[in-house]
Amino acid sequence: MSNDSAEVLSSDELLSIFKTVIMNSPDGIITVNEEGIIIFSNPSADRMFGYETLRGKKIDVIVPEGLRDDLHQKMRDYRARGEHELAGKVFETVSLRADGTEFPVEMSLNPSRSQGRLFLTSIIRDISERKKMELEVLEREEQFRDLFENANDMIQAVTPDGKFLYVNRAWKKTLGYTEGELENLTIFDVIHPDKVDECRELFRRVMSGENIPIIETAFITADGEKVFVEGNVNVKMSNGTVEYSRAIFRDVTERMKFQRELERMASIVESAGDAIVSYDLDGRIMDWNRGAEEIYGYGADEIKGKNVSILMDDEEFERLRGLIEEVKSGGVVSNFEAKRIRSDGETIWVSISMSPLRDFEGNIIGVSTIARDITEMKRTEEALRASEEKYRKIVEKFIQNALALISEINR
Structure with missing residues (x-):
């Protein structure tokens, strides 16, 4: 016999191998006769269903009550026709343990005939853990699906x-x-x-x-x-x-619209002729537009972080502190006139409006001011007042002289 020839096993040797495989199989294997009596069960089947042995018991003991009528009908059909509709198929069903608990199984049926008698051999796999894992996966998928959808x-x-x-x-x-x-x-x-x-x-x-x-x-x-x-x-x-x-x-x-609106407002603020200045509640300057540079003479880089008191004398600063307290309580101060000192030392007059500066939570964190240079207007007003005073004195003098003249004439 050549080395690559298949070794021929005797019937006894084959029977021994099959018996070893069946008895050590992790799957449960049972054989029932045509009356539904279990005539063989391997150790895995006995352990799976919780019996010392299944041999001699009716197949009903491992079938839940709700499935028994269907089982009996299929066995009757099998006896009548010699064929089983589930033969050769792998399917899932539910089985019953000795303690009354039900569990899912995967099963295949293999019909056979010997000496004119019919038998059914089932290979049964407990899929409880697999079903549990599948359920966990489905639950996890549902959780993720719910997370995504919502x-x-x-x-x-x-x-x-x-x-x-x-x-x-x-x-x-x-x-x-x-x-x-x-x-x-x-x-x-x-x-x-x-x-x-x-x-x-x-x-x-x-x-x-x-x-x-x-x-x-x-x-x-x-x-x-x-x-x-x-x-x-x-x-x-x-x-x-x-x-x-x-x-x-x-x-x-909405954020993009808000940003564009901020940019638009910033452009308006930056190009405004009025001085737009904001500072914290201690007076430290935070924002300073181009109009403020023009009016007060300081560049934004050189004045940001400095105290607003740099723009005024002590008397004006004390006055401002009182107004800041008013703004801190949520009030708005409109168009008050004040004197300010430019970077070159020149004193100017400004008309200022003050309002609270709030953070995103609505807390007042500083003061926002808009100031307009009214120096020329104040000079014009002063010149007008001086002119009015001059003409008032001329008129008064004229009236006095006229009255004196009339008095002389009447003597």
């Missing part, structure tokens, strides 16, 4: 060709597209036209595996509105191939 941020998954695999509720609510509409759209159909070219390049980079931590772009809603977003995008890889990209975006449209 997240305030927009979450999306997109295939390499731009098709949508998933979008969450916030995504649909923000952009207004329906599930039916999304089936016929790609990611580039919902990118605002201003951003399409930029996003195509970003998409190419992401799909090549590049990690881009922060992306700022804009979507277009179903109604044609522009929505600014920021977020991050990465990809799911499998065997070196990109399956899909996943992204989380936050709607920052």
Whole structure:
């Protein structure tokens, strides 16, 4: 016999091998006759169902009561036709332990015939742990699904060709597209036209595996509105191939509008002819616009951080401290006139309005002031008063002389 010839085993040797395999199998193995009596069970089956031995017992003892009628009907059909409808199939069902507890099993049925009698051999696997793990996975998936669906941020998954695999509720609510509409759209159909070219390049980079931590772009809603977003995008890889990209975006449209409004207001403040100055409650200067530079003569860099008292004498500063206390209580001071000292030492007159400066929580943290240079107006007023006084004295003198003359005439 050649070395590569298969060794022929005797029937006794084969029987010994099969017996060893069956008796040491981790799966339960039982055989029932056509009357439903268990005529064989291996140790794993006995342990699985909690019996010292299952041999001699009716198959009903391992079948929950609710499934027994179906079992009996199938056994009757098997006896009548010699065939079993579940033969050769692997299926899941529920079995019953000796202590009355039910547990899930995976089972296969193998019918056989010997000396005119019918038998059914079942291979049974306890899948309790597997079912428990599957349930945990399902619960975890449900938790994540609930988290994604109820997240305030927009979450999306997109295939390499731009098709949508998933979008969450916030995504649909923000952009207004329906599930039916999304089936016929790609990611580039919902990118605002201003951003399409930029996003195509970003998409190419992401799909090549590049990690881009922060992306700022804009979507277009179903109604044609522009929505600014920021977020991050990465990809799911499998065997070196990109399956899909996943992204989380936050709607920052209101923030962008607020920033633009701030920029607009800052531009107005910076270009205003009036001096717009803010300082904390101790008088340290925080903000100083170009108008303040023109009126007071100090550059913003040289005066920020210094005390506002640099602009006035002691008497004016004491007066200001009293007004600051009024503002600290939430009051507004409008158009009071005060003297201030420029960087070159010149004294000027200003008309000032003061209002509270608040933080995001509404706490008063300082004072915001708007001042207008009224020096020329004050000079004009002073000149007018001097002129009025001069003419008043001339008129009074004229009247006095006229009265004296009339008095002389009447003598």
